[in-house]
Amino acid sequence: MDETLNSIPFTNMDPLVEIPRNKWPELRDLYRNKWPDDAVAFCFLDTQITYPKLVEYCNIKVYSPGGDIHNGFVAVYFNEMGVTYEVMIQPLENIDIIENALTESEVIDWTKVFYVSSASPVVVKCFRNLEKKLNVIGNTGNKAYRYFIDKTSKQFDISNSPQNTYVADLKPEHLHIIDKTWTFHNDSSYKMFESLLKNHLTYVLYSTNDDPLAWITVAWEGTLTHLYCIEGHRKKGYAEYILKYAVNDQLNRGKDILAHTLEKNAQAQKLFDKLNFRKIGYDTWIYVIKN
Numbered sequence: 001m002d003e004t005l006n007s008i009p010f011t012n013m014d015p016l017v018e019i020p021r022n023k024w025p026e027l028r029d030l031y032r033n034k035w036p037d038d039a040v041a042f043c044f045l046d047t048q049i050t051y052p053k054l055v056e057y058c059n060i061k062v063y064s065p066g067g068d069i070h071n072g073f074v075a076v077y078f079n080e081m082g083v084t085y086e087v088m089i090q091p092l093e094n095i096d097i098i099e100n101a102l103t104e105s106e107v108i109d110w111t112k113v114f115y116v117s118s119a120s121p122v123v124v125k126c127f128r129n130l131e132k133k134l135n136v137i138g139n140t141g142n143k144a145y146r147y148f149i150d151k152t153s154k155q156f157d158i159s160n161s162p163q164n165t166y167v168a169d170l171k172p173e174h175l176h177i178i179d180k181t182w183t184f185h186n187d188s189s190y191k192m193f194e195s196l197l198k199n200h201l202t203y204v205l206y207s208t209n210d211d212p213l214a215w216i217t218v219a220w221e222g223t224l225t226h227l228y229c230i231e232g233h234r235k236k237g238y239a240e241y242i243l244k245y246a247v248n249d250q251l252n253r254g255k256d257i258l259a260h261t262l263e264k265n266a267q268a269q270k271l272f273d274k275l276n277f278r279k280i281g282y283d284t285w286i287y288v289i290k291n
Helices: 003-009 023-032 039-050 051-055 095-104 120-132 172-180 187-196 236-254 264-274
Strands: 016-018 059-065 073-078 084-090 114-119 138-148 164-166 202-208 212-218 224-229 258-262 279-288
Touching: 003 138, 023 059, 039 051, 039 084, 039 138, 039 164, 039 258, 051 059, 051 138, 073 095, 073 120, 084 095, 084 120, 095 120, 095 202, 114 120, 120 279, 164 236, 172 187, 172 212, 187 202, 187 212, 202 236, 212 236, 224 236, 236 258, 236 264, 258 264
Parallel strands: 084 114
Antiparallel strands: 016 059, 059 073, 073 084, 114 279, 138 258, 138 279, 164 202, 202 212, 212 224
């Protein structure tokens, strides 16, 4: 199939060719070559492969220039109406191939408002070139540092759990609390957290009275996100404990651990540093609008 795709000139087809899901593991493993620099792309694909039911929340399609996975990929998230609302651009070596494909492709509707997520500095530079070619504006939004723990790492000691607490999946009756406390709460975020709940990607520290005290989730991009402790229960080590618990569980599943912390969130960065997460660069979220 790949040979057929590659033999067709770009002029006779859209330069971005969809990669079927059965090829995603092969594509994912290509991002092991520059490790852990390409952990964002790897963890994103690995999460989608491991939890195929995440598609219930968003319809994700993955494309490579000319259908050749060695050219890297562009992932497009479509909403229920089939409209682009988020794009991820992940080159392997030469991003120029992806840039040229994006310039000519009709896969993405550039007249709509959407985000380019987890954009590395190389991708940000690429997008600045695309602005001129596609007559769009990309407002640089949140910058977040990447933190990483390799799947071969030693687990944390969590034998001394906080008194009168237990850890469990998020309970449906507490979805609204998790959603409303999220920094990026929006009209669709409730469904996102509901999807994470259904796929057992939530970790909540509960009191023995079943009140949520602190929590963290694994996002559908494959990163730890939304580490939060209820006000009034802070400075008790709850956030640190639930973070350690989540990391240990992911290590038990044979997963590498990737997390993003907003540039302005010094408190979270201090905690990740304390737990010896490795800082491996940063990413930016770009808000795209038609010029």
